[in-house]
Amino acid sequence: MSPSTIIAILLVLLTCIWSLITTSSKSKHQKLPPGPPSLPIIGNLHMLGNFPHRSLQHSAKKYGHIMSIRLGNVPTIVVSSPKAAELFLKTHDTNFASRPKIQASEYMGYNTKGMGFAAYGPYWRHVRKLCTLQLLCPTKIEFFKPLRREEVGVLVRKLRKAAEEGGVVDVSEKIGTMIEDITYRMVLGRNKDDRFDLKAILEEGIFLIGAFNISDFVPCLSALDIQGLTKRLKKVSKIIDSLLEKIIDDHEQVAKTRSGKQGQHEDFVDVLLSLTNQPLNLNDEQAHYLDRTNVKAILLDMIVAAFDTSVTTIVWSLAELLRHPRVMKNLQEELQSVIGMDRMVEETDLPKLSYLSMVVKESLRLHPTAPFLLPHESIKDIIIDGYDIPKKSRIIVNTWTIGRDPNVWSENVEEFYPERFLNNNIDLRGHDFQLIPFGSGRRRCPSLQLGLTTVQLVLAQLVHCFNWELPNGLLPQDLDMTEKFGLSLSKAKHLLAKPTYRLI
Helix, strand or coil, X not given: CCHHHXXXXXXXXXXXXXXXXXXXXXXCCCCCCCCCCCECCCECHHHCCCCHHHHHHHHHHHHCCXXXXXXXXXXXXXXXXXXXXXXXXXXXXXXXXXCXXXXXXXXXXXXXXXXXXXXXXXXXXXXXXXXXXXXXXXXXXXXXXXXXXXXHHHHHHHHHHHHHCCCCEEHHHHHXXXXXXXXHHHHHCCCCCHHHCCHHHHHHHHHHHHCCCHHHHCHHHHHHCCCCHXXXXXXXXXXXXXXXXXXXXXXXXXHHCCCCCCCCCCCHHHHHHHCECCXXXXXXXXXXXXXXXXXXXXXXXXXXXXXXXXXXXXXXXXXXXXXXXXXXXXXXXXXXXXXCCCCCCCHHHHHHCHHHHHHHHHHHHHCCCCCECCCEECCCCEXXXXXXXXXXXXXXXXXXHHCCCCCCCCCCCCCCCHHHHCCCCCCCCCCCCCCCCXXXXXXXXXXXXXXXXXXXXXXXXXHHHEEEECHHHCCHHHCCCCEECCCCCEECCCCEEEEEXXXX
8 A cells, every 4th residue: 555545644634533523522511412333434324234224213213203313423312203303394494495415416417506406595596496386386387297198198009919928027017117108208309219218227326316325424434435436426426417418409490490490399408499598586585597407317216207206106006906906906996986897997986996095105215206305404403302413413303214103004004005084184295294295384295286196096007907817826925025125115126016907
């Protein structure tokens, strides 16, 4: 080992030790929430394991629903109950509405110029308003209804053909392809193009965003890239940037051919490009301008959100139905009663399908799309429930644990039982903190309604149009339900099943 390398390592260690000493001195006079003891430098990072949502649930049983841990140098508060979530996301929402800067958002999010990881403030409000009005408002969701109907129809025809051939279907792959096609058409205004195959690279990116990167928590070790995540982030971000550049270039070329048609935008990319170099100020707030980098960051946020979340929820829902034939039968009976057997489900039918709604709620209770909400960050020092929460603390809301809180879901908390929603009004929109898969407060997911509509429509079609059985004589109770941890909590193994067409 060369002298220069030894000196560099010593400097890194000294920096870490100094950071640890200063951090410890700051917390001596604070009454932090209870939590497990931490190690020097890494804090409690070693406790997270392969399934951090489960590890933190185990610790919360001992230390409480507001728990303090230290991830490297970062003071972190883990929220694990509806009551605690309401304190952080409603009562004191303004103080926890910001996001921490993480390495993934620096590389993939164009230094937090998108919506998901932007700091709380005027820029974030402008971008959120823009995305809501131009793609996620009720009018836009209604506008894209024929598109969803068409793509779901394509999926049903593919599955019907497979059923006629008596084949086993990779349901995860089929649903993923359909959601990918919907996303391309809604956001990018075109069918999938082989030049713009974002799916594989985005899967890698989504994993990296959700990973606990030691560089985010012990900055003095970031240069060493111990986990190899920085190298992967640089590679992924470079590929994604190249693809987004091609997409934008194509739209700009098409825009040049639209003589005399200003104001007529075909898709979300066109809308963003039309707003570049224009001020996005609200009242007397500081003006912000969109440039090409902003456009790419916002586009990437929208695509990532659309690609992964709906697929994950649909796959988990169908897997649970296959494991619980009683629930599958009840849902098919509701569909047969409300829809009949001579047509497919339409989006206008969804409000009438109460049992379908309960099935989706129960699936999201047990398998929230994201095991943790995107991290929040405290803007200033505050006292919550008698505990000191320091400025710049990271707030982790464990939605996976909240969905299994025995004080809320008292009976058979691990069982898939949609009827538990029969006599209550718990909804998914962030008002009832027993069930917040989309978050709550200012940072609630703006695509909630679009996501729910897509999930309910696709799941209803799959169950109404087909009977399903597991392949190779696999028993329902033996279906592998292993999770794959990341930004989203997907099923580790693809769902394979054999469909039989059942409509007249």
